[in-house]
Amino acid sequence: MSIIKLFRGCRSKAERENIFKNRTARGYTPANPDTTPPTEKEVSDYIAYGEGVPNPNMPEPNDRIPTLVEYTTNFAKAIGFGEHRGGVIQIEIKDCYCAPGSVIEDGVMIRRDAPVENVVKL
Numbered sequence: 001m002s003i004i005k006l007f008r009g010c011r012s013k014a015e016r017e018n019i020f021k022n023r024t025a026r027g028y029t030p031a032n033p034d035t036t037p038p039t040e041k042e043v044s045d046y047i048a049y050g051e052g053v054p055n056p057n058m059p060e061p062n063d064r065i066p067t068l069v070e071y072t073t074n075f076a077k078a079i080g081f082g083e084h085r086g087g088v089i090q091i092e093i094k095d096c097y098c099a100p101g102s103v104i105e106d107g108v109m110i111r112r113d114a115p116v117e118n119v120v121k122l
Contacts, residue, residue, distance in 0.1 A: 003092050003117055006071035006108055009081025016086045020119050025093065026069040026112035037099040038068050038109045046070065046109060047102050067112055074106040092117040 010016040018027025038046070046068050071091065072078050082088040097114035101107025 001094050001096050004073075004095050004098065004108075005090060005092050006073060006098075007075050007078035007088060007090050007122075008069070008071045009078040009083065009088055010086030011082075012086040014086070016082075016089050016121060019089050019091070019116075020121055023116050023119060024112065025071070025091070025097070025110040025114040025116060026066070028112040030113070031115035032111075032113040033115055035097060035111045035114050037097055038111060040099070042068060043099050043101060043109045047107075068109055069112055070101045070105065070107045070109055072101075072106045073108060077105055088122040090118075090120040090122055 008019075010019070015027060019025070021027070022029045022031070024031045075088075075090075078088045093110065093114060093116045097110050099109045101109040
């Protein structure tokens with residue numbers, strides 16, 4: 001098991017702050033060290049349909065957060081996504097939590113509750 005460095009152009013400043021504060025892939029709490037990488041079907045559905053819109057009708061704020069999150073290995077692509085939104089964040093995460101994501105985006109898919117080792121706001 002190794003540690004990999006990934007980047008995300010965040011959709012909002014709140015998303016970036018939650019990832020930084022909670023030390024999970026999407027800012028979800030609590031972190032789950034027993035979480036698994038997304039399945040091929042989950043990744044395929046995510047790529048086909050996107051993140052979807054968080055559901056404000058869910059009773060708990062954490063339940064409104066989409067289940068998966070996509071990061072990239074390409075810093076320039078992260079800047080493109082986050083430059084005029086919530087900024088860019090860099091994480092270090094164990095590769096056992098990751099699955100390949102969109103090839104075009106150099107993507108890596110992770111469950112929202114996966115713990116991250118280090119977080120840097122860029």
